[in-house]
Amino acid sequence: MVDALKKNGKISRKGPVVLVIMDGVGFGKYKEGDGVAAALTNNLNKLYKTSPWTKLKAHGLAVGLPSDDDMGNSEVGHNAMGCGRVFAQGAKLVASSIETKAMFQGNTWTKLIGNTKTKNSTLHFIGLLSDGNVHSNIENLKAMVLQAKADGVKKVRVHALLDGRDVGELSALEFFDPFAAFLKELSDESFDAMIASGGGRMVITMDRYNANWDMVKKGWETHVLGEGRSFSSAHEAINTLRAETGAIDQDLPPFVIAKDGKPVGTIEDGDSVILFNFRGDRALEITKAFEAENLTEFDRKRRPAVEYAGMMEYDGDLHLPAQYLVQPPAIDKTMAEYLCASSVKQFSISETQKFGHVTYFFNGNRSGKFDDKLEEYVEIPSDILPFEQRPWMKCAEIADRVIAEVEAGKWDFIKLNFPNGDMVGHTGNFEAVVCSMEAMDLQIGRIYQAVSKAGGVMVITADHGNADDMFEHAKNGDVKFKENGDPQSKTSHSLNPVPCIIVDSAYNGEYSKELNAGLGISSIPATCMNLMGYDAPEDYDKSIINLN
Numbered sequence: 001m002v003d004a005l006k007k008n009g010k011i012s013r014k015g016p017v018v019l020v021i022m023d024g025v026g027f028g029k030y031k032e033g034d035g036v037a038a039a040l041t042n043n044l045n046k047l048y049k050t051s052p053w054t055k056l057k058a059h060g061l062a063v064g065l066p067s068d069d070d071m072g073n074s075e076v077g078h079n080a081m082g083c084g085r086v087f088a089q090g091a092k093l094v095a096s097s098i099e100t101k102a103m104f105q106g107n108t109w110t111k112l113i114g115n116t117k118t119k120n121s122t123l124h125f126i127g128l129l130s131d132g133n134v135h136s137n138i139e140n141l142k143a144m145v146l147q148a149k150a151d152g153v154k155k156v157r158v159h160a161l162l163d164g165r166d167v168g169e170l171s172a173l174e175f176f177d178p179f180a181a182f183l184k185e186l187s188d189e190s191f192d193a194m195i196a197s198g199g200g201r202m203v204i205t206m207d208r209y210n211a212n213w214d215m216v217k218k219g220w221e222t223h224v225l226g227e228g229r230s231f232s233s234a235h236e237a238i239n240t241l242r243a244e245t246g247a248i249d250q251d252l253p254p255f256v257i258a259k260d261g262k263p264v265g266t267i268e269d270g271d272s273v274i275l276f277n278f279r280g281d282r283a284l285e286i287t288k289a290f291e292a293e294n295l296t297e298f299d300r301k302r303r304p305a306v307e308y309a310g311m312m313e314y315d316g317d318l319h320l321p322a323q324y325l326v327q328p329p330a331i332d333k334t335m336a337e338y339l340c341a342s343s344v345k346q347f348s349i350s351e352t353q354k355f356g357h358v359t360y361f362f363n364g365n366r367s368g369k370f371d372d373k374l375e376e377y378v379e380i381p382s383d384i385l386p387f388e389q390r391p392w393m394k395c396a397e398i399a400d401r402v403i404a405e406v407e408a409g410k411w412d413f414i415k416l417n418f419p420n421g422d423m424v425g426h427t428g429n430f431e432a433v434v435c436s437m438e439a440m441d442l443q444i445g446r447i448y449q450a451v452s453k454a455g456g457v458m459v460i461t462a463d464h465g466n467a468d469d470m471f472e473h474a475k476n477g478d479v480k481f482k483e484n485g486d487p488q489s490k491t492s493h494s495l496n497p498v499p500c501i502i503v504d505s506a507y508n509g510e511y512s513k514e515l516n517a518g519l520g521i522s523s524i525p526a527t528c529m530n531l532m533g534y535d536a537p538e539d540y541d542k543s544i545i546n547l548n
């Protein structure tokens, strides 16, 4: 348990501190394709004119990723905004565990390899096949396959999900083709390795926050049972399904690889299974499907008795999965824990798609609360449909509830996540993104009115960019175009900095309006604590404000 925070004796306010996280909203580098700048956002524009604001770093080293070439993402962004420090994250920890070989000397690897060897069974890998480094990295998978062969495993099957969300929207074959060739090259009389099934990451297996368990059911049928449309290779499946559906990678229908009419890699009793994604949100449901004695979400038809391991521990409260290869970052002493120790009443809200971001990720990948009496978490159910069809998502419903809570005057700290910039940004649909930003802006205007009236302060920021960078650009900065003359859509996050606006209508000279520059989003917690009237813990990253 952490100690209570000390009062700074300089700020005491009537209303709450309201942290508004505009998920996926950064400052664009290019004019073309900047869906944030292209939108009519009168409320935000006004706040930029009247309130102090700065830019914060939200990618690469500033959020614990291996290098500044790594774009930010929601997990590392919300971790940083929740714990006020930068921890080496999954992408970095896994790469170094492989480099030092610590992974391959660990108990879990040894046990899973031993299991396949004694039972003469198959080692399966399930996960996202790309170098996105948000949920997974293909380099880690290759290193594990090589090691499995060196350790004497005889048969490997890979169940590979198409990405197109952290990498180019139609880039799957750049990963699948060389990877299939790599497996073929490794195969000989004593080693048999191939891709066994696959599908788009937004169609099967990688659902999150219980938004749509049907995706997991389809993933189970595809990977475990080998049920579904079959093809002779992943290459053939991807080309055929693309031609038939026009789908971008993340939405490609599932496929099973079969030979002589039989799936080449169903998952059977005695096999070992490694989920090679390191990030937890989209790994928890499929993990539950493998591990739960009784599963109520769907009928598994057959649950093979396997040795199952995740790349990491995905939930530090529930301890899921039971076995994992790499210890996750030891994120401790989070802001919510400090605030609970200081009797600060806290309210958190988003819609399903980002609910876990403001709770589970914010609390260092723990699903529980620190104090039931001091905290309330509210989830507005998300629609289950392509978000370009409803770019406003549930931002009005989130705002309605936030306004009601502000008016009720019960909370000292309110945090909310507007998913629009990110969820619509990932669709690659520029027009929908512009619409999503305008919808969100209207709600920010409404919340502003309520918070001002209550004598509170808003801290408006984001976890990383996305909506600000909707077109692919060449190295020289030119927009890339498709054959039909349309700009090539960019579906992934950006490397851009994000805003931090301090909207304090009851400002009374307690701090300098000159904000500290050059900081990252891990400075948000110290800033919020200061604004609530507390000193931040000494080891927290520097606040954006300087108290007078």
Ligand SMILES: O=C(O)[C@@H](CO)OP(=O)(O)O
Pocket (backbone or CB within 6 Å): 024, 072, 073, 074, 075, 134, 135, 165, 166, 282, 422
């Ligand atoms: O949708 C997701 O899983 C990621 C992109 O891979 O986005 P975010 O980090 O914003 O949740």
Ligand SMILES: [Mn+2]
Pocket (backbone or CB within 6 Å): 023, 024, 073, 074, 075, 077, 422, 463, 464
């Ligand atoms: Mn995000």
Ligand SMILES: [Mn+2]
Pocket (backbone or CB within 6 Å): 024, 074, 422, 423, 426, 466, 493
């Ligand atoms: Mn995203």
